[in-house]
Every structure is written in C-alpha cells, then in structure tokens.
Amino acid sequence: MSALTADGPLPGFADPVDDAQRIFRKVLDALAHPGRIVAIDAPADLPPGPLGRAALGTALALLDFETPLWLDEAASAARAHLRFHCNCPKAETPGGASFAFLGDPAVLPTLDSFALGTDAYPDRSTTLVIEVRALADDGDLTLSGPGIEDRTRLGIEGLPAGFWAKRAALAPLFPCGIDLILTCGDRLAALPRTTRVEE
Amino acid sequence: MTEPLAGYNFAYLDEQTKRMIRRALLKAVAIPGYQVPFGSREMPLPYGWGTGGIQVTASIIGRPDVLKVIDQGADDTTNAISIRRFFARTAGVATTERTRDATIVQTRHRIPETPLAAGQIIVYQVPIPEPLRWLEPRETETRVMHALSEYGGMYVNFYEDIAIHGRIATTYDYPVLVNDRYMMRPSPIPKFDNPKMDMNPALQLFGAGREKRIYAVPPYTKVKSLDFEDHPFTVESWNEACAICDAGDSFLDEVITDDQGTRMFVCSDTEYCRDRVAAKAAE
Amino acid sequence: MYVAVKGGEKAIDAAHALLAAERRGDPAVPELSLAQIQQQLAGAVDRVMTEGSIYDRELAALAIKQAAGDLVEAVFLLRAYRTTLPRLAASEPVETAEGLIRRRISATFKDVPGGQVLGATFDYTHRLLDFALAAGGAPLPAPQQVETAPAAMPRVADLLGRDGLIEPPPAETGAPPRDLTREPLEFPADRAVRLQNLARGDEGFLLAMGYSTQRGYGKNHPFAGEIRVVDVAVEIIPEELGFAVEIGEIRLTECDMVNQFKGSATQPAQFTRGYGLAFGHCERKAMAMALVDRSLRAAELGEEITAPAQDAEFVLYHSDSVEASGFTQHLKLPHYVDFQSELDLVRRLRAAALKEAAE
Numbered sequence: 022m023s024a025l026t027a028d029g030p031l032p033g034f035a036d037p038v039d040d041a042q043r044i045f046r047k048v049l050d051a052l053a054h055p056g057r058i059v060a061i062d063a064p065a066d067l068p069p070g071p072l073g074r075a076a077l078g079t080a081l082a083l084l085d086f087e088t089p090l091w092l093d094e095a096a097s098a099a100r101a102h103l104r105f106h107c108n109c110p111k112a113e114t115p116g117g118a119s120f121a122f123l124g125d126p127a128v129l130p131t132l133d134s135f136a137l138g139t140d141a142y143p144d145r146s147t148t149l150v151i152e153v154r155a156l157a158d159d160g161d162l163t164l165s166g167p168g169i170e171d172r173t174r175l176g177i178e179g180l181p182a183g184f185w186a187k188r189a190a191l192a193p194l195f196p197c198g199i200d201l202i203l204t205c206g207d208r209l210a211a212l213p214r215t216t217r218v219e220e
Numbered sequence: 221m222t223e224p225l226a227g228y229n230f231a232y233l234d235e236q237t238k239r240m241i242r243r244a245l246l247k248a249v250a251i252p253g254y255q256v257p258f259g260s261r262e263m264p265l266p267y268g269w270g271t272g273g274i275q276v277t278a279s280i281i282g283r284p285d286v287l288k289v290i291d292q293g294a295d296d297t298t299n300a301i302s303i304r305r306f307f308a309r310t311a312g313v314a315t316t317e318r319t320r321d322a323t324i325v326q327t328r329h330r331i332p333e334t335p336l337a338a339g340q341i342i343v344y345q346v347p348i349p350e351p352l353r354w355l356e357p358r359e360t361e362t363r364v365m366h367a368l369s370e371y372g373g374m375y376v377n378f379y380e381d382i383a384i385h386g387r388i389a390t391t392y393d394y395p396v397l398v399n400d401r402y403m404m405r406p407s408p409i410p411k412f413d414n415p416k417m418d419m420n421p422a423l424q425l426f427g428a429g430r431e432k433r434i435y436a437v438p439p440y441t442k443v444k445s446l447d448f449e450d451h452p453f454t455v456e457s458w459n460e461a462c463a464i465c466d467a468g469d470s471f472l473d474e475v476i477t478d479d480q481g482t483r484m485f486v487c488s489d490t491e492y493c494r495d496r497v498a499a500k501a502a503e
Numbered sequence: 504m505y506v507a508v509k510g511g512e513k514a515i516d517a518a519h520a521l522l523a524a525e526r527r528g529d530p531a532v533p534e535l536s537l538a539q540i541q542q543q544l545a546g547a548v549d550r551v552m553t554e555g556s557i558y559d560r561e562l563a564a565l566a567i568k569q570a571a572g573d574l575v576e577a578v579f580l581l582r583a584y585r586t587t588l589p590r591l592a593a594s595e596p597v598e599t600a601e602g603l604i605r606r607r608i609s610a611t612f613k614d615v616p617g618g619q620v621l622g623a624t625f626d627y628t629h630r631l632l633d634f635a636l637a638a639g640g641a642p643l644p645a646p647q648q649v650e651t652a653p654a655a656m657p658r659v660a661d662l663l664g665r666d667g668l669i670e671p672p673p674a675e676t677g678a679p680p681r682d683l684t685r686e687p688l689e690f691p692a693d694r695a696v697r698l699q700n701l702a703r704g705d706e707g708f709l710l711a712m713g714y715s716t717q718r719g720y721g722k723n724h725p726f727a728g729e730i731r732v733v734d735v736a737v738e739i740i741p742e743e744l745g746f747a748v749e750i751g752e753i754r755l756t757e758c759d760m761v762n763q764f765k766g767s768a769t770q771p772a773q774f775t776r777g778y779g780l781a782f783g784h785c786e787r788k789a790m791a792m793a794l795v796d797r798s799l800r801a802a803e804l805g806e807e808i809t810a811p812a813q814d815a816e817f818v819l820y821h822s823d824s825v826e827a828s829g830f831t832q833h834l835k836l837p838h839y840v841d842f843q844s845e846l847d848l849v850r851r852l853r854a855a856a857l858k859e860a861a862e
Contacts, residue, residue, distance in 0.1 A: 037235065038230050038235065039282065042281075042282045046282060048246065049245065049280070049423075052438075082239070083246075085240075139367075140367035140368070141363050141366075144247035144248075144254070167437075167438040167440065167441040169440060196254060196402075200246070200250045213251075215399065215438075229587075234586075234589065240685075257689065258687060261586040262579070262583045263586065266825070266832065266833070267826045267830060269836065271829075291836070291837060293840060296512070298511050298514065299837070301511045302515065329840050329841060347833070357816070359816060360690045385852055386852075386855060389848060391847065392840070392844045408841045411844065412844070430826050430829060473843060474839075474843055488840055488843075
C-alpha cells in the first residue's frame with residue numbers, strides 16, 4: 022500500500038501555518054522540559070508504517086529541502102509521503118542525516134553512527150525521532166539536568182537493552198551528542214543531550 | 221485583536237524561514253549557552269534594532285499567544301512600541317503590558333522585575349552575542365575558544381580591572397557561565413538582572429539578527445556570573461528608593477528634572493512601579 | 504511631582520506624518536514619478552539594485568522615492584522586500600561573453616578583437632557644472648546609433664589564457680554555491696561566497712578597500728584587463744521541459760582585473776585574476792570589487808597577509824551597508840539603563856580615587 026493513493030498523496034497539515042507553529046511549540050516545550058509528555062493533534066491522515074501522529078507531525082513541522090532525512094526500514098513506508106510534503110532529501114547514511122526517524126527501535130543503529138556534531142559546531146548533529154511501544158509519565162527512568170527543577174520520572178517501553186548505557190557513554194563528548202524525540206502514537210517526549218538518565 | 225496585514229504571511233516570515241529558525245532554536249535549547257548560527261533575514265526594522273529578537277518571536281508566536289514588548293524596562297519606549305505594532309500588524313496577536321498575562325515577553329536590556337513563571341518564554345534582543353569579542357575580534361578564533369572551553373582570557377581581563385580600578389569594571393552585558401560549560405553574553409541587561417537568569421522557571425531565548433546567532437537557556441538551568449573568590453559578583457545599589465512607588469528592590473533610572481542638575485530616581489520597570497502604586501492605593 | 508512621560512505611540516505617528524511631508528517637499532513642485540527616477544537617475548537605480556540584490560528597476564525607483572534619495576535607506580527597503588519574495592527557480596549562469604555590448608574597454612592592449620567600444624561614459628567629460636541642465640528643456644541629444652556587437656568580442660582574459668599567460672578561471676565543481684541570503688557567513692569563506700558578499704557590499708566601503716590596495720596596503724599591481732557593460736539573457740531550465748527558456752534580460756557590468764603574476768620553481772609565471780560584477784552600469788563598484796576580490800585571495804596565492812583589504816573577516820563582516828547602518832544608527836535607541844550602570848560605576852571609582860587622594 023502506497024501513500025500515493027489513486028486519488029493522489031495523503032494530505033499533510035490541514036492548516037500548514039497554524040499546525041506547524043502549534044506542533045513546534047509542543048516540541049520546544051518537550052525539549053525545554055525533558056520528561057514532559059505532550060500531545061500532538063495533527064496531521065489528520067497518517068501514511069502507512071509504524072510512525073504515529075506525533076512523529077509525523079514533527080516531521081511535517083520541521084523538515085524541508087535543507088534537512089537530509091534518514092529512515093529505518095520500518096519507517097521507510099512514509100518516505101514518499103514525506104518527500105512529497107517536505108521535499109526533504111534522502112540521507113545516504115545515518116551520519117549524513119539532519120533528522121532520523123526510526124519505526125523499529127529493536128534494530129537501532131549504534132548512536133555514534135549518527136552525526137554528533139563537532140566541538141566547533143555541536144549543533145550539526147542528527148535529531149533522532151524514535152517511535153516506542155509505550156510512553157508514561159512515571160516509570161523506571163529518573164531524569165535530571167537543564168529544564169528539570171530537581172528530578173522527574175519517565176517510563177519508556179520498546180528501546181533495546183543497554184540503550185541508556187550507550188547514550189550515557191556519549192556524555193563525555195559534550196557538547197557533541199544526540200538529541201532524542203520519543204514518540205508513541207499521539208504522544209511525544211524529548212531528551213536533549215544534556216539530560217542525565219538513571220535507570 | 222487587529223486583523224493581520226493582507227499579503228504577508230502570519231508573523232511576516234515565510235514558513236521556510238520559520239522552520240530554519242525553529243530548528244536552530246531546538247538545537248540551542250539542547251546546548252545551553254552555545255551560539256547557533258542561523259540564516260538571519262533582512263526585516264522591515266533595521267539590523268541592530270531587534271531583528272534577532274523579532275525573528276525568534278515571529279518563529280515561535282501563534283494566534284493564542286499574548287505578547288509583551290519592553291525596552292529599557294518600559295512598554296512605551298519608542299522601539300518597544302514599534303515592535304509591538306509590528307506583531308499586531310503582521311500576526312494580529314493580543315498584546316499586553318502585564319508580565320503575568322504574557323505568554324511571550326520580548327525585551328531589550330532588562331528582565332522584568334515581576335518574576336517569570338513556568339510556561340512563559342522571554343526573548344532577548346542581542347547586539348553582540350560573542351562574550352569573547354572584545355578580547356578577540358575574529359570569529360574563527362572565538363569559535364575555537366568555545367570549542368575548547370578556553371575562557372581564561374576573560375578572567376585575566378577582569379583581573380586587570382581589579383588591579384587598575386579595585387573592582388570588575390563591567391556593569392552590563394556581564395558574562396555568565398551556563399550549565400557549567402558555555403560562556404554567554406546575556407545581552408546588555410544591567411548586572412543587577414543577572415541573578416534572575418539562574419534557575420529561572422521560564423524558557424530564555426536569545427536572538428542576534430545582525431550577527432546571525434541564536435542561543436538559549438532552558439528553564440531551571442545554572443547561570444553563574446563570572447567572578448573570583450576574593451571578588452565575588454555584586455549588583456548595583458542605590459541610596460534612594462523609587463521616587464514614585466518607594467521600591468527599594470528594583471533597578472532605578474536617574475531622571476534629571478531641571479537645569480540645576482536636580483535628579484530623582486524612578487523604577488526602570490514601569491509596570492512594576494505602576495503595580496506598586498496601585499497596590500498602595502488599594503490599601 | 505515627576506510624572507513619567509508617556510505618549511510614545513502618538514510621537515511615532517506624528518514623526519511618520521512629518522517624514523511623509525518632508526519627503527514630498529513643497530506640494531507646488533511636481534511629484535517625482537518612478538518613470539523619471541528610472542530614466543533620469545539610472546546611476547542611483549543601478550546601485551540600489553546591485554546592493555539590494557534584486558534586478559527590478561521599478562522597485563529600485565520606488566525604494567529611492569520612498570527613501571527621499573537616501574540610497575543606503577533605499578537598499579534596506581529593497582532587501583527587506585526581498586525577504587518576502589518566494590524563490591521560484593535558480594537560473595543558469597549568465598554568459599557575459601554573449602549578449603548586446605553597451606561598452607567594452609581594455610587597458611591592457613591598445614586594440615583588441617572587437618575594438619574598444621566607449622559606450623556611454625562619464626570618463627572623458629569635463630566635470631564642469633552644466634547650467635543649461637539647470638534650466639531644463641534642453642533640446643534632446645541626437646539619437647545615437649547603438650553599435651550592435653560585431654562578430655567576435657572575446658574576453659581579454661580568455662585571450663591571455665589561450666597562451667597560458669593568466670591563471671585559468673576556477674574549475675567548475677558542479678556543486679551549487681552557498682547562498683549568502685539564506686545561510687550565515689562562515690569562515691573560511693570560499694571565493695563564491697566572498698564574491699556574493701562583495702557584490703552586495705557597500706560601494707563606498709569597497710572603493711576605500713580597493714583604493715588602499717593601490718596605495719600599498721597589500722599589493723595587487725592591477726591592470727584593467729576588461730570592463731564590459733552587457734545586456735545578457737537570463738535562462739532557466741524547467742524540470743518539465745528539460746531545455747533552457749529565456750525569462751528576461753538584465754544589464755551587467757563586469758570587470759576582469761589582471762593582477763600580479765605568480766610563479767614558482769614548478770609552476771611557470773602567470774598573471775592572476777580579480778573579478779567584479781554588478782547590476783546595471785556600475786563600473787566603480789565592479790572595479791573596486793575586482794581589486795578586493797584579488798586582495799582576499801592572498802591566502803590562496805601564498806601571499807603574506809599584512810593589510811586590511813586582505814583580511815577576509817574584516818572585509819566580509821563590514822561590507823554590508825544594511826548591517827553597518829543598522830548597528831551604527833542603533834546608538835540612537837535608548838541606552839539609559841546601561842548608561843545608568845556605567846554612571847554608577849564611574850561615580851564610585853571617582854569617589855574612591857578622591858578619597859584616596861585626600862588621605
């Protein structure tokens with residue numbers, strides 16, 4: 022089944038200006054308050070594949086011809102839809118990606134195969150959007166760092182074993198690092214590279 | 221609420237420019253205090269007059285937002301009026317002079333005396349984003365210094381002040397260290413306002429249009445003003461209180477009232493002053 | 504009792520009204536039309552198009568009228584308008600070797616194939632104020648026959664290049680250049696980015712920088728290989744068609760400077776190049792740009808960097824009149840809070856010094 026139906030591609034945002042702004046503010050809110058779960062209410066139509074509304078909304082809001090996009094095999098079903106709406110170029114490797122959307126975290130590439138930025142330009146790093154099985158505002162993870170008053174908790178299901186240890190291994194490379202957006206259907210949480218995660 | 225100007229996109233900027241700035245803002249929040257280069261556009265207001273702050277606000281603002289704009293702490297200084305009008309014309313958003321009612325506060329050279337709350341965003345207009353610029357004019361050099369956390373020169377500079385003047389001679393745009401990593405210029409706010417930045421519940425965004433840099437301090441982030449153990453950071457103080465509202469805890473402007481040089485001191489933050497007067501009248 | 508002055512909104516409105524009145528001047532005097540500005544102030548129009556980065560004579564004329572003749576202000580108006588324009592396509596590179604020649608001169612040879620075509624130029628006028636112009640209504644000059652281009656008018660630089668006497672032009676990489684109007688300047692800046700910056704840069708600033716190289720601040724030993732004013736076709740290749748379509752014609756001024764030769768044990772000596780390009784007829788700008796372009800290649804050509812015009816950060820960060828004007832004039836904005844902080848400090852320092860002197 023293709024996103025390009027017989028009648029044409031599925032629509033993107035019903036209101037491109039307002040929807041993009043509203044979703045961006047949610048993502049900004051989530052990134053500025055790591056561990057906070059926000060609800061994403063657009064787009065109405067979703068292409069095939071595992072990526073939910075929160076992931077799709079983030080993509081439509083932020084991607085364009087300047088952001089090479091890497092998709093894992095599971096998420097590739099959305100490629101045509103995103104190419105049509107965002108005109109984003111395809112990243113040939115994870116390291117060349119401005120954004121990477123992952124529909125099957127079980128087969129996550131190693132984190133350092135993505136762009137981590139450089140000491141002079143740490144902003145030139147890949148933003149990972151990972152569709153997970155469950156996202157809860159309580160759980161095994163204790164978060165601290167910028168954006169969090171003291172500590173907060175988060176529950177995530179679906180990430181491979183050892184994921185947090187591998188993420189923590191990147192911490193000494195700061196300011197280089199990976200910024201994460203975790204999505205589950207309509208819900209989204211974000212963990213910038215500055216957030217400390219304890220299991 | 222006025223209707224936005226016909227023929228222009230909401231909040232003036234085209235959607236592609238907004239996306240570019242939004243992506244820069246997300247990276248800025250992920251790396252507190254680091255200056256993210258961005259493709260600043262020419263705006264209808266001149267470079268140097270707040271185009272960075274305006275581009276940041278234009279990229280984040282939505283129809284439900286309520287905007288406050290201040291300059292030197294006052295809502296009705298000419299440039300604050302000009303910028304507020306710009307957003308009223310191009311976005312049709314509601315505007316306010318009350319900090320508590322604002323979802324976004326755009327400011328030049330002051331942080332409001334009224335404490336900000338979680339969920340609010342303050343956007344600072346920045347002329348020179350680079351804290352090391354007076355030590356080193358070259359961007360190629362300062363970028364390496366930030367990469368290597370090579371900030372010793374700034375401390376030496378301050379130490380020289382102490383040797384010559386007996387005190388650190390910087391009184392505004394006083395450099396800070398953010399999240400124990402990046403040295404940052406807070407914009408030309410008086411050092412009096414620096415403590416407000418530390419662990420603030422609001423999100424602080426900084427836009428430098430002419431220099432084409434965006435940076436951010438997330439909520440609840442450590443912001444420490446540079447100092448020495450034997451010369452700790454201090455803020456300005458006055459012998460007088462505000463002549464209008466009697467505040468002893470706000471930043472005071474000096475006003476010369478006659479040609480004999482008679483002077484009086486009044487709150488720079490006109491909203492704060494007005495609120496205090498109103499509260500007193502209500503008693 | 505002091506009452507804080509309010510009424511900033513009313514003051515601004517009154518200022519706008521006064522500005523509009525001053526811009527119009529005496530209502531008894533006929534209003535300037537855009538057509539008059541386009542036709543009779545072409546020098547201003549060309550400069551504003553070049554620095555405003557839009558080729559549109561009517562828009563430039565409007566900007567000049569709205570700015571009451573302040574050309575830096577007019578450039579700002581055009582740039583701000585440009586921000587709102589959608590990007591429709593990228594044209595093919597224009598071919599200045601083809602097109603209708605309006606003027607073409609070379610200082611490096613007495614005669615060149617195609618000849619020295621003086622065209623319309625101030626060069627050999629005597630700068631004597633012409634009071635006949637003041638009266639107006641002078642009989643129109645006899646219509647001049649514009650010479651159509653002869654069969655061949657090759658570039659002087661290409662002629663020198665045929666014998667290997669001048670370095671070849673930069674190799675085509677196929678990669679699109681960084682667009683300075685969309686991305687911030689980054690260092691090291693490659694030549695394509697530098698040339699964009701210089702093309703948009705303030706003519707006065709570039710003139711001073713170029714002039715400095717002629718007076719010993721850096722050394723270029725320039726010769727004007729060629730200056731040509733030419734009307735060229737602008738073409739795009741729409742994806743659906745797959746072939747080039749002409750969408751319009753623009754006038755360009757191009758300057759090829761032939762500069763200090765360079766050679767080594769392994770590489771025989773060759774002249775080096777400097778390049779300048781401007782919209783319309785802007786020779787001073789194109790020439791100054793070529794001098795500065797060559798000067799900024801100092802690092803690439805292994806020359807010692809001693810002069811401001813060789814310093815890429817210095818030149819490229821300060822060439823833009825919109826940035827420079829904005830920041831210089833921003834000093835007019837209220838700074839009384841920062842000044843208060845400084846005043847407080849100076850008072851304390853003076854008090855401390857006087858106290859010490861008294862002891």
